[in-house]
Amino acid sequence: MLSNSEENYLKALLHLTLERGQAETGTNELAASLEIKPAAVSLMLKKLKEKNLVLYKKYGGISLTSVGKKAAIEVIRKHRLWETFLCEKLDFSWSEVHTVAEQLEHIQSKKLIDELDKFLGFPKVDPHGEPIPSAKGELDFRSKITLSEAEIKKSYIVLGVKDDSSEFLEYVDKMECKIGTVIKILSVQPFDESLEVVMGNKKKMVTKKFAQSIFVKKKKA
């Protein structure tokens, strides 16, 4: 049995390795991700290593063992299923689910999570468009799609941004593009790959770079 804290370390490690595409993580990086001091990470790593959950040598890189990775995926599965539950069944908004799901993800009951999965109809993605690992621990590693990957002439809903620098966010704001805004690609210019889109019922042109930084999900018919 893992403590909440241990589960959070494993989850953070998996997130870091997936997001950065690197196999190994550093102590400081992990500490920043967990919002704790590096010293605490050093101590915990010793414990996780003894439990065979991480591979790690003093002053060396940190990575998950297969056992650790499986546990991390299970936590992410729980997190995303709860988020789905909160949004779909309990009228939670997109932005409210995270903190509650951070608590719910640590509830220990295999039956609970499998029944919840069934109750929700075995969803493939959570409300943010992130893939939900299956009961067997299979995670579809494709991250959520961006506008640049969307199909032409189908409606998508804005989920968030890939780049959260203030310059970009202000730009997005100026474009009247918000979470929930409906976007449809009308055409792509061969010249510079600019996209002609309908965004919130207005026709606009956006650059390829812009489209690559907006996360979207397909709108339900």
Place this chain on the structure above:
Amino acid sequence: MLSNSEENYLKALLHLTLERGQAETGTNELAASLEIKPAAVSLMLKKLKEKNLVLYKKYGGISLTSVGKKAAIEVIRKHRLWETFLCEKLDFSWSEVHTVAEQLEHIQSKKLIDELDKFLGFPKVDPHGEPIPSAKGELDFRSKITLSEAEIKKSYIVLGVKDDSSEFLEYVDKMECKIGTVIKILSVQPFDESLEVVMGNKKKMVTKKFAQSIFVKKKKA
């Protein structure tokens, strides 16, 4: 904000005072209820007293303040709503819900519990027939009803027993009365208040004393 542990103390205190009908509880009694040592209770009581959650003097009785009682009721509300959710929506059986609900009751989110309440249709009682406190903290202090309080010619479902001595349990067994068994009172004998019942499709006579020790809930139409 209360810790899980603090919430458990308050909940146990409320349960003890309700079940025993006494306003005050002792350290040993509370320790037994929480399955910890009395020494730990002494330490925690100091903390709860400082937080204005319990009334207590060294070597004296323990009772909840109105603030403490309100908090305890809130925990019980959460516990019973989660139990209802697990049974009604997730195919959990009567006996599986308790341990999971013990974890879920500590999730901190007012919105979560109010939305859950709404989702469940504002249930008045949990799957064990225990009353669910309202969002305002009103608890119907009547405990679950026994067979002796049931209406004539309506169907009830056996929830459990009031007396769990082995003599009684064996007697109940012999009567082919189990959790889930459907019971309907056909008549009550004025002479000795014996009840003529249909229990699991068989007509039987049971004593008043027997009927007073069987918890039931109304069967849904």
Place this chain on the structure above:
DNA sequence: TATAAAAGTTAAGTATGCTTAACAAATATA
């Protein structure tokens, strides 16, 4: 390649919430 900066570790200390052991107060019984 010497050294400064960054990254990581260890040691000592804190808070929570338990434990056991020793002790004190209250209650029951002879």
Place this chain on the structure above:
DNA sequence: TATATTTGTTAAGCATACTTAACTTTTATA
């Protein structure tokens, strides 16, 4: 009422999981 029993408290210690401060190793740069 003296004493034995029960009940409750305090003190010291443990585990978890953090912190800060001092230190070590690695890496980057002059």
